[in-house]
Amino acid sequence: MKKLTRRNFTKALGKGLVATTLINPAYSTFGQTRVAQKRLGVALVGLGSYSTHQLGPSLLATEHCYLAGVVTGTKEKELIWKDAYGLSDDCVYTYENFDTILDNAKIDIVYVVLPNSMHADFCIRAAKAGKHVICEKPMAISVLECEAIINACQQNNVKLGVGYRMQSDPYTKEVKKYVREKTFGAVTFVSSDAAYISKGNPNQWRLNKALSGGGALMNMGVYSIQTSIYGTGSNPISVSAQEFSTRPAYFKNTDETITAQFEFANGEVGHMMTSHNANGNKLKVSCEKGWFELDPAHSYGPISGRTSKGKEIKFRHQSQQALQMDDFSKHILWDSKNVAPGEMGKRDMIIVEAIYKSIAKNGQKQLLDLGNMGIVI
Ligand code: NAD
Numbered sequence: 001m002k003k004l005t006r007r008n009f010t011k012a013l014g015k016g017l018v019a020t021t022l023i024n025p026a027y028s029t030f031g032q033t034r035v036a037q038k039r040l041g042v043a044l045v046g047l048g049s050y051s052t053h054q055l056g057p058s059l060l061a062t063e064h065c066y067l068a069g070v071v072t073g074t075k076e077k078e079l080i081w082k083d084a085y086g087l088s089d090d091c092v093y094t095y096e097n098f099d100t101i102l103d104n105a106k107i108d109i110v111y112v113v114l115p116n117s118m119h120a121d122f123c124i125r126a127a128k129a130g131k132h133v134i135c136e137k138p139m140a141i142s143v144l145e146c147e148a149i150i151n152a153c154q155q156n157n158v159k160l161g162v163g164y165r166m167q168s169d170p171y172t173k174e175v176k177k178y179v180r181e182k183t184f185g186a187v188t189f190v191s192s193d194a195a196y197i198s199k200g201n202p203n204q205w206r207l208n209k210a211l212s213g214g215g216a217l218m219n220m221g222v223y224s225i226q227t228s229i230y231g232t233g234s235n236p237i238s239v240s241a242q243e244f245s246t247r248p249a250y251f252k253n254t255d256e257t258i259t260a261q262f263e264f265a266n267g268e269v270g271h272m273m274t275s276h277n278a279n280g281n282k283l284k285v286s287c288e289k290g291w292f293e294l295d296p297a298h299s300y301g302p303i304s305g306r307t308s309k310g311k312e313i314k315f316r317h318q319s320q321q322a323l324q325m326d327d328f329s330k331h332i333l334w335d336s337k338n339v340a341p342g343e344m345g346k347r348d349m350i351i352v353e354a355i356y357k358s359i360a361k362n363g364q365k366q367l368l369d370l371g372n373m374g375i376v377i
Contacts, residue, residue: 039064039329040332042069042107042110043069043109045071045098045122046112046118047070058322061322069093073094090104099128099129102129102130109134114136116211116212126158131158137164137345138213141212161324161341162340168320178287179232179285180377184291185288185289185290187231187233189285190268190271190286192282194222194227195276208253208254214255215255216257216274217255220274221352222348225348228272229375232266236270236370240364240365241258242363243257245257255359257278293306301318340376348374
């Protein structure tokens with residue numbers, strides 16, 4: 001990996017590899033005086049695709065945090081990342097010596113970017129080491145694991161965020177505003193698709209239930225669950241679901257395509273589709289007096305949206321990951337709102353488990369009693 005400097009990061013931006021955010025020095029201006037701020041050190045655990053192509057580069061664009069360390073099981077990656085990001089030897093860990101991160105004052109946040117079944121173990125170990133935790137989506141592979149992560153963070157007095165980058169995206173905030181302010185009247189129906197066609201290595205961890213916890217639903221379905229909820233502003237009160245399998249030789253023990261229908265407390269209904277064997281990336285919300293939609297709705301951006309008023313929803317493209325990590329840092333530094341708290345990840349896993357239960361019971365409606373759990377306005 002070439003050393004990432006502001007110059008070649010900007011070049012990468014031009015190629016659309018990473019998104020735009022001004023790289024700010026660690027200063028802010030209060031009146032005429034420039035005041036130095038603390039920037040938080042982030043250690044990425046797991047240097048796979050998402051860390052390499054999104055999180056690492058985005059940490060060059062963040063204002064309130066920076067890449068301070070890495071945890072990897074691959075010797076060659078240690079050298080590559082040290083060189084690319086100028087990391088010192090004492091900030092590079094293996095999975096085995098990870099717990100000694102406790103003694104490293106340069107690391108404030110541990111960001112777990114491992115296969116889903118490994119999230120709980122590393123998040124809990126990070127909390128026990130006294131580090132704030134960001135856990136990638138899906139938060140874990142069961143509700144019980146989500147609870148164990150939340151408890152560990154509470155007991156060790158550290159903050160917890162889920163890697164739900166869309167919660168920091170301006171398009172999501174706009175959708176939430178339309179719902180909150182009833183810009184198009186009350187919501188009546190929400191529809192959300194999050195899917196892609198998987199054709200790669202059949203032995204990848206995403207197709208291995210022990211490592212992924214499930215297939216399309218665990219991987220992409222959580223986006224549809226998220227958009228259905230911020231598209232209505234409330235949690236579902238029931239879900240019914242169906243599973244479809246057309247390539248069982250490839251999808252041996254993980255779900256290929258799932259559809260689900262939601263009912264919400266105020267009478268809204270919803271439909272979601274998630275798949276590892278179809279393309280889908282949108283949110284459409286019908287309201288009493290119009291509609292709005294995002295298409296694409298869940299990708300790294302630019303997101304695109306429009307409304308029944310003939311109006312494009314348009315925002316300057318920024319790195320969602322940089323916004324997300326800055327939002328979490330501000331939550332730690334100044335107790336600002338946690339836009340993706342652990343209970344949001346747990347709530348989504350409750351819905352995931354209800355969907356799998358409905359499928360196991362031939363589509364039987366499962367009642368959900370979530371109240372406002374995980375709703376962040
Ligand atoms: P990846 O396969 O590219 O990387 C996984 C990393 O885990 C690799 O560095 C690998 O060496 C390491 N690893 C350690 N033990 C492993 C094991 N037993 N089997 C396989 N890999 C092992 O995966 P990724 O795409 O980087 O995804 C990692 C996490 O990030 C997942 O939870 C995924 O859902 C999440 N993710 C989130 C987004 C998002 O937009 N928020 C996008 C991509 C991935």
